[in-house]
Amino acid sequence: MTSAESTIEKVNKNLARRYRAEQRFRLYGILSVLFGLSCLVVLFTDIIGKGYKGxxxxxxxxxxxxxxxxxxxxxxxxxxxxxxxxxxxxxxxxxxxxxxxxxxxxxxxxxxxxxxxxxxxxxxxxxxxxxxxxxxxxxxxxxxxxxxxxxxxxxxxxxxxxxxxxxxxxxxxxxxxxxxxxxxxxxxxxxxxxxxxxxxAGIMGAALGSFFTVLVTLLLSFPIGVAAAVYLEEYAPKNRWTDLIEVNINNLAAVPSIIFGLLGLAIFINFFEMPRSIPLVGGLVLTLMTLPTIIISSRAAIKAVPPSIREAALGLGASKMQMVMHHVLPLAMPGMLTGAIIGMAQALGETAPLLMIGMVAFVVDLPGGVMDAATALPVQIFLWADSPERAFVEKTSAAIMVLLGFLFLMNALAVWLRRRLERRW
Known part of the structure; x- marks a missing residue:
C-alpha cells in the first residue's frame, strides 16, 4: 500500500466516523423532541381527563x-x-x-x-x-x-x-x-x-381579578418599557453608566418572580400602606417584573430597523425626535407588541408575586375595579389544589385548562402580529 492510498483511507475513515457522529447527534435531537412532546401529551391528557368534567x-x-x-x-x-x-x-x-x-x-x-x-x-x-x-x-x-x-x-x-x-x-x-x-x-x-x-365555586371572580391586574400591568409597563428602550438605543451616550444600566436590566430579567413580590410587599404595602389583595398592587408588582422583558424586546426591535431609514429621515430635514416617532417606532412596533404580549402572558401565569401581596385571600364577591379585593386565576388554582374535597380536583384541572387557553391565545396573537406587521429588509 502506497503512502497516498494510506492517506486516502485514513481520510475516508475519518469522514465516515464524522458522518456517524452527525447521524447520532441528529437522532439524539429527534429523540429529545419526541420525549418533550410525549411529556406534553401525558400532561395535557391528565389535565383534560380530570378537567372536562368540571x-x-x-x-x-x-x-x-x-x-x-x-x-x-x-x-x-x-x-x-x-x-x-x-x-x-x-x-x-x-x-x-x-x-x-x-x-x-x-x-x-x-x-x-x-x-x-x-x-x-x-x-x-x-x-x-x-x-x-x-x-x-x-x-x-x-x-x-x-x-x-x-x-x-x-x-x-x-x-x-x-x-x-x-x-x-x-x-x-x-x-x-x-x-x-x-x-x-x-x-x-x-x-x-x-x-x-x-x-x-366558579372562576369569574379570579378571571376578573386577572383581567384588572394584567390591564394595570399593560398600561404601566408598555409605555415605560418603550420609552426606556428608545432612550437607551437612540439618545443615551455610550459610557459606563449606560453599560451599568444595561447589565442591570438583563440581570433583572433573570430575577425570580417571588423577589418582585417581596419588593412589592415592602414598598407598596408596608411603605405606601396600600390595601392588600387588590389588582392595582398586583399590577404594580407585575409591572416591575415584566419591564425588563419589554425593554429588552423593544430594544431588539429598534435595533432591527436599518440605519438607512434613520439617515434618510435626517437627510430630508427631520429632527431626531421626528425620525424616532415617525419612522423608527412605527417600523419597530410589531416587535415591541410581540414582546409586550409575551410579557403579559408571563404576568398572567404568575402566582408567587401575588401570594406575597395577599391576593391569596378567599374572595367571594366579583371585583368591579382595580381597588376591589380580588384574587387571580393562577392563585385560584393554587387555592383549589390545596382544598381537601375531591370535587375540587376537577375544578382545579378545569381552571388550568381555561388558563392554558388564555396563554395559548395570547401567544398565538403575538405570532400573528409578528407575521402580519413585520417588514423584511
Missing part, C-alpha cells in the same frame, strides 16, 4: 310547590320579599314528597343531596318570573358535590361513593332510573366567584 354539573329534577303562603311572600312587589322567602323549605318539602321520607334522620340525609346554593338559584328564577308563584313547577336543581362526584363516576368500574351512605345511594339510583338525575353545562363555573362548596 365544565358540567349534576342536577336533580324536583316538582316544587311555590305557594306564597308557604314561602312567606305576602306581596311580591315588596323589595325584600324574595330575599326573606323560604325557598329552601320548599325544596325540602318537594324532596320529602318525591322519595316519601318522614323520619327525621332520613330527612337530614336526604337534604344533603341538594346543594345549599339550589335555593338561591330557585329564588333568582322565581324573582325573574313572579308568575310562577302559587303553582307547582318542575325545576332542575343543583346537586351536592358528593352526588356530583358519584354520578360522574357511576359508569366507571369503581364509582366513587365518598361520604354517601347506602341509603343515599339507593335514593340516587331511584332518581337516576326515573330520569330525574342528569349532568348539564356548569354555567356557575363561568359566572360566579369562589365558594367553600365545590359545586358552587
Amino acid at each position: 365544565f358540567v354539573s349534576t342536577e336533580i329534577y324536583l316538582t316544587v310547590d311555590l305557594s306564597s303562603d308557604d314561602l312567606g311572600i305576602s306581596d311580591p312587589e315588596v323589595e325584600n320579599a324574595f330575599m326573606q322567602a323560604d325557598f329552601e323549605g320548599a325544596i325540602k318539602r318537594a324532596l320529602y314528597a318525591r322519595l316519601d321520607v318522614t323520619d327525621r334522620r332520613a330527612k337530614r340525609a336526604l337534604n344533603a343531596l341538594i346543594s345549599s346554593g339550589a335555593s338561591y338559584a330557585l329564588r333568582d328564577q322565581v324573582k325573574r318570573q313572579p308568575e310562577l308563584l302559587d303553582s307547582s313547577h318542575g325545576f332542575w336543581l343543583l346537586a351536592d358535590d358528593d352526588v356530583d362526584t358519584w354520578y360522574k363516576s357511576v359508569d366507571s368500574k369503581s364509582p366513587f361513593t365518598g361520604r354517601l351512605s347506602d341509603e343515599q345511594l339507593t335514593w340516587l339510583q331511584t332518581l337516576d332510573f326515573s330520569g330525574e338525575l342528569r349532568t348539564a353545562l356548569n354555567t356557575t363555573f363561568f359566572t360566579s366567584g369562589d365558594s367553600r362548596e365545590p359545586e358552587m
Whole structure:
C-alpha cells in the first residue's frame, strides 16, 4: 500500500466516523423532541381527563310547590320579599314528597343531596318570573358535590361513593332510573366567584381579578418599557453608566418572580400602606417584573430597523425626535407588541408575586375595579389544589385548562402580529 492510498483511507475513515457522529447527534435531537412532546401529551391528557368534567354539573329534577303562603311572600312587589322567602323549605318539602321520607334522620340525609346554593338559584328564577308563584313547577336543581362526584363516576368500574351512605345511594339510583338525575353545562363555573362548596365555586371572580391586574400591568409597563428602550438605543451616550444600566436590566430579567413580590410587599404595602389583595398592587408588582422583558424586546426591535431609514429621515430635514416617532417606532412596533404580549402572558401565569401581596385571600364577591379585593386565576388554582374535597380536583384541572387557553391565545396573537406587521429588509 502506497503512502497516498494510506492517506486516502485514513481520510475516508475519518469522514465516515464524522458522518456517524452527525447521524447520532441528529437522532439524539429527534429523540429529545419526541420525549418533550410525549411529556406534553401525558400532561395535557391528565389535565383534560380530570378537567372536562368540571365544565358540567349534576342536577336533580324536583316538582316544587311555590305557594306564597308557604314561602312567606305576602306581596311580591315588596323589595325584600324574595330575599326573606323560604325557598329552601320548599325544596325540602318537594324532596320529602318525591322519595316519601318522614323520619327525621332520613330527612337530614336526604337534604344533603341538594346543594345549599339550589335555593338561591330557585329564588333568582322565581324573582325573574313572579308568575310562577302559587303553582307547582318542575325545576332542575343543583346537586351536592358528593352526588356530583358519584354520578360522574357511576359508569366507571369503581364509582366513587365518598361520604354517601347506602341509603343515599339507593335514593340516587331511584332518581337516576326515573330520569330525574342528569349532568348539564356548569354555567356557575363561568359566572360566579369562589365558594367553600365545590359545586358552587366558579372562576369569574379570579378571571376578573386577572383581567384588572394584567390591564394595570399593560398600561404601566408598555409605555415605560418603550420609552426606556428608545432612550437607551437612540439618545443615551455610550459610557459606563449606560453599560451599568444595561447589565442591570438583563440581570433583572433573570430575577425570580417571588423577589418582585417581596419588593412589592415592602414598598407598596408596608411603605405606601396600600390595601392588600387588590389588582392595582398586583399590577404594580407585575409591572416591575415584566419591564425588563419589554425593554429588552423593544430594544431588539429598534435595533432591527436599518440605519438607512434613520439617515434618510435626517437627510430630508427631520429632527431626531421626528425620525424616532415617525419612522423608527412605527417600523419597530410589531416587535415591541410581540414582546409586550409575551410579557403579559408571563404576568398572567404568575402566582408567587401575588401570594406575597395577599391576593391569596378567599374572595367571594366579583371585583368591579382595580381597588376591589380580588384574587387571580393562577392563585385560584393554587387555592383549589390545596382544598381537601375531591370535587375540587376537577375544578382545579378545569381552571388550568381555561388558563392554558388564555396563554395559548395570547401567544398565538403575538405570532400573528409578528407575521402580519413585520417588514423584511
